[in-house]
Amino acid sequence: MSGQARGRSRRGRRTDVDDWLAGVARDASAAAGDVPVELLGDYLPLLADAAATGRRPKRAELEAVEELGRRAAELGVSAGSAVQLYLSASWRLWRELPAVARSDDSEVVRDAAETVLRVVTDAVANLADGYNTARRQMVRREETLRRELVDDLLRGDADVGGMVERAEPFGLDLARPHQVALAAPHQRLPDVDAATSSLERTVLDRLGDRDVLVATKDGLVVVLAPGEPEALGRTRAVSDLGALMHSELERLPGGRPWQVAVGRSYPGSYGIARSYEEAREALTMASRLNLDTPVIRADQLLVYRVLVRDQPAIADLVTSVLGPLRRARGGAEPLLATLEAYFATGGVATEAARRLHLSVRAVTYRLSRIRALTGYDPADPAHRFTLHATVLGARLLGWPDRELDPTSG
Template sequence: MTRGQPGPRSGRPGTPTASDDWLASVAASAAAACQAPADLLGGYLPLLADAAINGRRPDAWELDAVRELGRHAAAQGVGARRAVDLYLSAAWRLWRQLPVVVRSSDPEKVRRAAEAVLRVLDDAIGVLVDGHQTERREMIRHEEAQRAAFVDDLLRGDADVSRLVERAEPFGIDLGKAHHVALVAPRDGEGAADRAAIPLERAVVERFGDREVLVASKDGRVVVVVPGGSAPAFALPDGVDVGTVVQQELRRRKLAGRWLVAAGRAFPGAYGVARSYEEALEALTFADRLGLDTDVVHARDLLVYRVLGRDQAAIVDLVRDVLTPLSQVRGGAEVLLETLRDYFDAGEVATEAARRLHVSVRTVTYRLARVAQLTGYRVSRPDQRFSLHAAVLGARLLDWPATPLPPEP
């Protein structure tokens, strides 16, 4: 037997020996051609040579070793297609140098060798791909778990700052910059946050770029984190903000169901995302409590409700002292309260309030005078107007008069 050519195996099957040095050149050639690490071949080439010469199929433990090589390939970032190409390329290169092929004049012997090699090739490719897929699934599960844990810590804002900044880097998030958070919640039973997250992530990346952007599902909602700066890459039309952009993308993607988008303000720093998230979450809560029939709510527009809502007892007292006298009119307080609400929403312009109420301006002025008569608060006096407006907002927050005020202690 010529040195450097395979002969009958001795020792452990699938493990190269001194006479297998020639296999190293086959492995190196295949690895160079496929641009893949040669060590991913492991004991695969000796298995092929042993099959061609001795007709032996690999044992289960040898195939397990190839399966493990598939896992290593996935862990090293080598795709399944490239790993398979490496194994196929190595197989035909080895076949050209096998003595049973090169020197034999017996077609039947060559046929048997080819059949044995193809069987091993088929077995090896199968377990290689299986190992690769198994590792990829585990990697994806691990990445998803890491992502979910990061999102939870980022939105809570109570994690170690230095560690949080370090964990944010792989996601392209610079916590030194300002960020907006928008929350997307289904308004009916048709919308599903998990299904909406993927197409919405594509849309947000297309609109804002793939840096400083994070989209995830949490508690039945989609969380969208986008940069709070105004760099050209993130430029939006005048007057358009992140909440409106997200709602536009939901409609453009024709996602099932109706969606409510709540947008927090932009804040810088490691806790800026958590602060914006809390604002967006609170905006969703207020939108539900106030019965707002809108598709986009902004935390900045609800700041007064946040102030009022922080002292429930005070707002109850304000509504009771200022507005309950309106209940004395026939039909209850609702008509006069609605007039006040639309009057303030119209910028304290009686003609606009009349248009919204579908009544005459004279009717509006009469009702405002009636409010002053019953409550002692006039919209024409700045100090009394502020108290009236705050009480009207508080009544909306408490859903009064539809919901009775709690009894006085």
């Protein structure tokens, strides 16, 4: 046979082998749920060569399979489907291998089987490593993108077009109304992330995975949710985002200290930032006013926002009405706390005494001292509004711990 003829014969055999391996790959792809054939790469030729020669794959060849595992993850192919593709291709190739199909020598078959199984083991292990590496990288990248998106949404980023584009992969329609709720622990907890994960599962289960984001910011758990009442469910318990969050958080170990503030619902990306500021301001006011209400709605605190809007005026009121309390023995704080408890209990001295852990006589004595020092009688309806508003203003401005300057704007 001439050299030319031998060359044509080799090319013909190579074409036959390529066609055979391509057919095995197509059948394996269909069996695995139409996983892309490209994910097999050069795996089948490697396997056939190993069966024929006993050669173990080189490191570069295994790294190529590992890269295919990363590619499978990026394409959204499940790990199970990727492994099924490789195993299906392996046994289909084994069944048609010439060394197996045409040999009566059990020793030859056994050696080929051992070599093939070793290659399959190495290849699938590297495929899984590549897949898992890519998944970890994708999760970290998604977490980073989510964190950056939440930060920009809460800040009110000026690039509205860019925000709309970035929000779309997370299922957010920024044209719809949204509300923001913040959950704050009364004391520092060791694992806020665990609380976030648990809360995220509950919120997504109740509200669905569109228009919902759960994240952390500055030690707070942030929930961005649809603003339409019907999106939160039909029952009263579920229709209140704050109640839903608090009921889940208090189930956690050490969950009782949580306090939740909910901003009002607004449309657009700037509406999200506005709702967030309302919720954050509500938490701040609740802290200053010593409110222990588990769930606080921003619209319930609008009157306090009115009080602090004109700070020079409220500072002037506090120093004018309550300033004389500084002359009392022990300073102004005990008398201010007494007024606060008295008004919080509806003007019932007995209940105020219980809340302050004092005797009723001590409370009535303090009330009489307040009347003597300020000229305002807490029991007089005509004086009560002025005193109550002034006490709230004092708490909001941090008086008496903080000196107030009525002339500053």
